[in-house]
Amino acid sequence: MTVTPGDLDAAITSVVGELRQASGxxxxxxxxxxxxxxxxxxxxxxxxxxxxxxxxxxxxxxxRFVCFESVADQAATPSEMLEFVTVAGGILGATLRTVAPDVRAYHPSGRADLEGFAGMGCVEVLVHGEDMARGLQVTLDPPRDVCSRVLARMFPDVDVTGVDPWTALLWATDRTELRGRPSRAGWQWRGTPLDDPPFSEA
Structure with a gap:
């Protein structure tokens, strides 16, 4: 269930393609x-x-995070904002493909490996894309195999057996409710490798 740069590419292609319907x-x-x-x-x-x-x-x-912030031109159109997201995803994907496979780097959820960063990128794209889609009255339909891999890697302790992977990911990130399952308010993913001890900020 490894999450790859290809999964990030697929998530971006899906989300950007759907949101493009609302570019006007x-x-x-x-x-x-x-x-x-x-x-x-x-x-x-x-x-x-x-x-x-x-x-x-x-x-x-x-x-700490690297001390810079990427911002868009204030006059950017919705189509240009989607271009910005696509380029940003391409930069992360290229980085994931070119750094050494044993690289680990800081994130507040723990020192993440390449798979963790790929998974974090996918979650960012999919859930922020969903937030935008709801406001713009667009329906997202991301690849379910990508959602399944992201769930298994980023939320390993979440039991979503028998649930549509996209719905399960939305529940895991507190974007929807599932009958008989608790609220996911205050959710957190796992950036560290699954064979590491559980990460704690304490």
Whole structure:
């Protein structure tokens, strides 16, 4: 169930393709993640993906993010914001394909390996994409095999047997409810390899 750069490519292709249907709408008036509108959510997503690439390249010796922020031109159209997300995903994917396979780098969820960063990138794309899609009244339909691999790697302690993988991923990230299952408010993924001891910030 390894998560790969190809899974990140597939997630981006799927999400960007669906959101393109709404490229003629006003993204500043549509809701996104939390208090962000759809435009700002796209900007945040692009920044997340590039920041992950930065962590893998710089590998800071102290627990911190690389000190930069990727922002979009304020006049960028929705189509250009999707381009930004696509480019950001391409930068992360290229980094994942070219750094040494044993590289580990900081993330607040623990020192993640390449598979962890690929999985984090996929989660960012899929759930922020879903937040934007809801505000823009678009339905996402991501590849279920990608969702399954991401769930198994990033949420190994979550039991989603018999649940559609996309629905299960939305539940795992507190985007929907599942009957008979607890709330996932305060959810966290696992960036560290599965054979590492469980990560704790304590």
């Amino acid at each position: 709408r006003d993204w500043s008036a549509a809701s996104g993640t939390g208090d962000l509108n759809a435009w700002r959510t796209a900007e945040h997503l692009g920044d997340c993906l590039i920041s992950y690439a930065g962590l893998l390249i710089a590998r800071p010796s102290t627990p």
